[in-house]
Amino acid sequence: MIVGASRSPEPGGRTTGRGVVGLYVHLPFCASRCAYCTFATSTELDLLPRTMAASTREIAQMGRRGGRSLATLYLGGGTPSLVPPGELSKLFAELDRYFPRLPDAEVTLEANPDDVTVEKALAWAKLGVNRVSVGVQAFSDRVLAMLNRRHDAAQASNAVRALQETGLAVSVDLMLGLPRFADEDLRASLAELLRLRPGHVSVYLLEMDKPHELARLAQRCPDLFPDSDAAASQYLTAGRELVAAGYTHYEISNFALPGREARHNVRYWRRQPVLAAGLAAHGHSGRRRWANLDTLPAYLEAVEAGRAPLAWSRRLSDSEAARERVMLGLRLASGVADTEIAACGGLAPAFAERLADFLALGLARRSRERVRLTPRGWLVSNELFAGLW
Ligand SMILES: C[S@@+](CC[C@H](N)C(=O)[O-])C[C@H]1O[C@@H](n2cnc3c(N)ncnc32)[C@H](O)[C@@H]1O
């Protein structure tokens, strides 16, 4: 369901309509910084209570401008699992006041394996969390140490099992293209993953376009990293094994057992409204796109002064909306209707040409009046999408 422009909530939550929405809340604290991470995070844990109070206040401010029912709630980070359950329950109390969850709402919390205990899992479930996304990255102690992770492979397996035993739906994040990640690491990671059989799996190729410690390491010691062909082969192998084990590859980086797709994330790709709270959080609704301030002092100052902590807000033009619809749609296995592709091709001739090449090379397929990318096509989809803008 896409809420049209006249029914859209404004940045910060103002609304004139009744449609349900998703809500993303960014909880930025981490115990330490991982070597590949470029997310908006902070290790100044003494600021955690003040920041939780600010985000709780921001939610109340948004809610007073017009609350909405939530189809999905996603607590991302940072490391939400680091936040004491008592702090989380204050946040949930304010959410319940202004953003009541639908009875079947998907409520996800991101967790690092070293934080997961049965007690914490039960406390999260009591708050209404029904899905936990665990950042495993790799089931290899050697690789995890290179990433500066705080857990080993055994802790990651134990965390997933503890969550499953508590009855929570589990998603596991794996990363590929990592330094010193040999074929045997891939085999071991996939074997352990399939033993655990979480309902949902995200597989990310290491992104190197933003500055982080591993990107600097790759400049100094490129031989530690798989080259692009080897990384591509890891992605295709992971995809084949997951599909053979009964998972659907429903989005570039995401795999699910039947009925276990990430409903919150699907809202982004289908352009259904998602409100946002917390440091650097991004929201969208109808044509409106906005983002919160991305430095903690500026964010805290704005919220504590009673202002919306907005960094920017803009409305997409017709042409931008058509391009975005195609780009996000092609991330999904369901693809995009021919009519939308044709409209976009008129706006962006370079995209039309590259898509023709993709179709000729078997990187995209046309059937039942839709265009879909194949897994090989997804691997090089940035080249296609670059033709859109
Ligand atoms: C918000 S982040 C981290 C959540 C949680 N704190 C954790 O560490 O598991 C979600 C996921 O993004 C992925 N990720 C982070 N940085 C990445 C990068 N540079 N390239 C590819 N994937 C990345 C990781 O798999 C990570 O688990």
Ligand code: SF4
């Ligand atoms: S990967 Fe997760 S735990 Fe590591 S720094 Fe980024 S958000 Fe924090």
